[in-house]
Amino acid sequence: MSVAPTNADYAVAETPAAPAGPTGDSPRRYNLNLRQSGIYIAFALIVVLFTVLTGGDLLAPQNISNIIVQNSYILILAIGMILIIIAGHIDLSAGSVVAVCGAVAAVLMVNYDLPWPLALLITLVVGGLIGAWQGYWIAYFGIPAFIVTLAGMLLFRALTLTILGNRGIGPFPDEVRTLSNGFTEGYLGNVGLGALGGADLFSLLIGVIAVAGIVYTQWRTRTARQQYGQVVDPLPLFIGRIAIASLLVIAVIVQLARFKNLPWVLVLLAFLVLAYSLVTNRAVFGRQIYAVGGNLQAATLSGVKVKSVIFWIFVNMGVLAALAGVIFAGRLNQANPTAGASFELDAIAAAFIGGAAVQGGVGKVVGAITGGLIMGVINNGMSLIGAQSETVMLVKGAVLLAAVAFDVWSKRRAGASR
């Protein structure tokens, strides 16, 4: 994922290399740092491990594309889920909402023959309404999210079965399938990359633009901070990190360009990750989510409209689940009554592997995406080496437990220093 290292570096930049203060803060800072960047290091190690185990197949052009396409809907759910978990709640209904929204989209597009953009829009609104239903009970009626969404898991699965009966509905219009499964066209033709063979020029251009964007925004953030007298990283470190990020983006894009150009879901995901990272980092609304999760009472007494914040993150989750539902149905080319089963658990696992705290108040969108990719790479890599499905489950369970254990451990160590 191109954005991951960029944001890791953002996290580190927030932690100045301040001289050890009178309260002896420096060792804690180091821990905090490790807590925030540990996930990216773990991701890198897992990628290296499976690259070695699969003899390089993991990073083959087609496989990278597969990993992105196969995990796109989980990653979309993980974005919604991380917001909910930061606020100190949980959503167990996401998989069922994926199913019901896929079914709604299928009925609208296939049975009623509505134009696909309109049908997509209506489906997203339906997802939002489902989120509003759950958000109402949680925020305004005061029932724990665990219960409301557990009920929702059953309710919306029942609704799916009511809509679909016992069969699937399909096939979907070509445009929807392209969004789920397809690639950008070779608008500008191919170029030769020497030993690597031909690659799509358009995809490469997008990569270059992305790198330029990363360099520009990072540089601007850095200079703005310097103007305000904030401590920033030393220049060599800054350049080094940007260089690594840029190299990664270019490497992924080159591989994709050699295969079939860019998957549309990657474009969509990149947009969502950027937008939601911005919202959580910089928007007043995003700040309020952290405030609610960090200390509900303090947020209330600081004038944060706590109920409305909780309500809207569930509406948001509903919309994202609807989007994931359409993409998943489009990928299978039919809406299926059993679609999305246990997706919510994957999304929750992604969020926690990605550094969210069980108590709320902590977490990053990019962390959740990385968490989701870690699971995706494990899934993919293990199936490439022909592992049994029980082994895959075992490893995923162990990774989840280890990630949260590491989080708890590092927190305890930080806490013990006073």
Place this chain on the structure above:
Amino acid sequence: MSDTILRMQDITKTFPGVKALQDVNLTVRRGEIHAICGENGAGKSTLMKVLSGVYPHGSYEGEITFEGEECRFSGIRDSEHRGIVIIHQELALAPQLSIAENIFLGNEQATRGLIDWNRTNHAAGQLLQRVGLRESPVTPILELGVGKQQLVEIAKALSKEVRLLILDEPTAALNDEDSAHLLGLLRGLRDEGITCVIISHKLNEVMAIADRVTILRDGRTISTLDLATDEVTEDKIISGMVGRDLDHRYPPHESHVGEEVLRIEDWTVHSPTQHGRVVVSKANLTLRRGEIVGLAGLMGAGRTELAMSVFGRSYGTGISGRIIKDGKEIHLRSVRDAINHGIAYATEDRKRYGLNLIEDIKRNISAAALGKLAKRGWVDENEEFKTAGGFRKSMNIKAPSVLSITGKLSGGNQQKVVLSKWIFTNPDVLILDEPTRGIDVGAKYEIYTIINRLADEGKAVLVISSELPELLGICDRIYTLSAGRITGEVPRAEATQENLMTLMTKGTE
């Protein structure tokens, strides 16, 4: 001759990067009440954690001798086994369980693996009698106030055949009446031969109850004073704690009182949990610009409830009455409304209600007025940094940077963050609920200075406090509240602790 029950010798405890304790010596005599005084961060709690085995043997240097034997505790169970029991500031009782169940938690009165409830409740009843708590042993903890819970903790300690009882700030959350009862109880226990170590910020209590005082500063022992032989005064203890002489505990201040800014009329509030119970009854209150007004009342009188119900109805149901701001009636339906109308309320419990402890200083300071730092919903983080940096300087928040996590700060510095947050909302009226609770003497002085500065800027400040000397020291005018009614309004010149106390206990018919 008094013999020594506990000797801690040359205790040094190091955390990564910090020396929390350095060569600390503490000698406690059998059957005495020994007070430990020191500013926050002086190392009192760390020392007690070393003693009780929270920090196990090997994680510190030095030697502990208890009743003549060297101790190497590997955990709390070890130290409790030897009769050393610590009662923490934050009480550790299970609210849903009964008094008796709590007393014998982890020490169940069982025969052949089954709990003998008759024996449990009977034994609990006897312990309750010993600590002077007239409650049935089967009463759930959540029905008790803090003062009574404290007594349950002591009963629990007694059930373990305690020989050395350590109390960390036992009266911090208690009103004067409960404090007096607790101190009396400690004297009784001393007469029974139980040795007590008490950590306290309240020097008048230390003077009243302790036999000897050990003063810590910056992780070192400064001195141990004997109240019977040495000439000990509060000022002497304070100067030992802060390392300098405090001529005045309250900064001198001349108020320039302006026109009325807030008036509360016939304010009545009902309890949200107990149906029909009136918590505040027909209260009338006036605040003027540049004035510091006190609100005195015993615990349960409705001080916090009054303040919070005014602050955007954040407490209570069935609220009636009028709020007049700058001559116009206003209706505050939410906290946001209150903030927008220039009212700020800094809570009495900054950890639970005031701060997001896992966030940094700057995000806490901006929390109540994020809109001022945002354009079209997007926060300008550089402006936020600059604003917070300004407060760090002007409020003297002691932290390496505004990116420090608030949970790691001392109580005084946390309180300065809370005050910064509210000052940043630019209020006309600040309600400060127990602004100096759990804060050391030096930081208190700073908080008083800040309050004076706010008044000088033309803001009206309402200070709620359990400590009458504090109200007498800083307020221009003091209201007294008793059982939800305003029972008096006394100008500073006429106020004494005695007449305030009379008003605070009046009219509870």
